[in-house]
Amino acid sequence: MRAGDRAYRTLRAEILEGALEPGTVLQEVEQSTRLGVSRTPIREALRQLAADGLVEANGRGTIVTAVSRDDIVSLYELREALEGKAAGLAAQRHDDEPFLAIRERLREAPQLLAQGEAGLAAYFAIVDELDDAIEAAVANPFLASSLRSVQLHSARIRRLSRHNPDRLRAAAHEHLLIVDAILARDAELAAHATHVHLHMSLTNALATSAGAD
Template sequence: MRASDRAYRTLRSEILDGTVPPGSLLQEVEQSTRLGVSRTPVREALRQLAADGLVVASGRGTVVTAVSRQDIAALYELREALESRAAGLAAKRAEETPFRAIRDRLLDAPRLLSEGESGLAEYFAIVDDLDAAIEQAAANRFLGAALRSVQLHSARIRRLSRHNPDRLLEAAREHLLIVDAILARDAELAAHATHVHLHRSLGNALATAPEAEPDASDVA
């Protein structure tokens, strides 16, 4: 793996899981030392992160972008349009095998969510696999590209609910309903179950989001 790709993946993961929070200043020299690469790979990584919308240039360097309540609402508007459509297409086109496997894993969600960070990571891996399975089953490369962009930013919002076990259990049941609808070949139900899940997730995200997060202007 190229040094720039390694730096990009590391920084992206840290931004998405909140290890590097909004408003953090990412300076090339500091990051190159920390990541053990030269400044050129870090510069390339920061350029990729800017294209993703995860960082923005400021007067002092590169700053991790904020996620405002308005951003959350706007993102969920797009998610509903894309993910509901994708779930409906998956119900029409999917092979059963991957969804049956995911269903079995979702049934184990209550146990996983009681096991702390390791179980939480495993549960989120199931959710990621479900997203990937739906994208593949929908079999629309343009829709898939849009979904991947949205899911990148959704991962930042997901951290807001990671310490809300009741909501996570509800979300696991909602995911199970989506899978069951896909397995039943019911496109309308799959789309509706996705709509309900996103509606409830949005309510939780807005309820737990800070009123404001620092942006580039705060550290410029």
């Protein structure tokens, strides 16, 4: 892997996980020393992160962007349009096998969520697998590209619920309902289940962000 790609993936993961908080200044020299690469790969990584909307330049240098309540609402408006449509299309076009496997794993989510950080990581891996399965079932490169962009920013918001066990258990059940609707080939129900999940996730994200203000 190229040094620039490695630096990009490392910095992106740290931003999405909250290790690099909004407002953090990312200086080329400091980051090149920390990550053990030259300044050129860091510069490349910062350009990619800026294109993703995860960092921006200001008078102090390059900083990690903040996620405001308005940003959260705007993102969920787009998620509802894209993910609801994608779930409906997946219900019409999917192969059963990947969704059957995901359903079995989601049924184990309550046990995983009781296992601390390792279980939480395993649960989020299932959610990512579901996103990938829906994207593959839809088989629409334009929709897939838009979904990936939305999911990148959703990952920053998702960590707001990582310390809310009740919300995580509810979300796991909501994901299971989406999978069941897809397997039933009920496009309307799949879209509706996605709408309910996103509504509940938005409500939680706004409540959590209000508590942090």
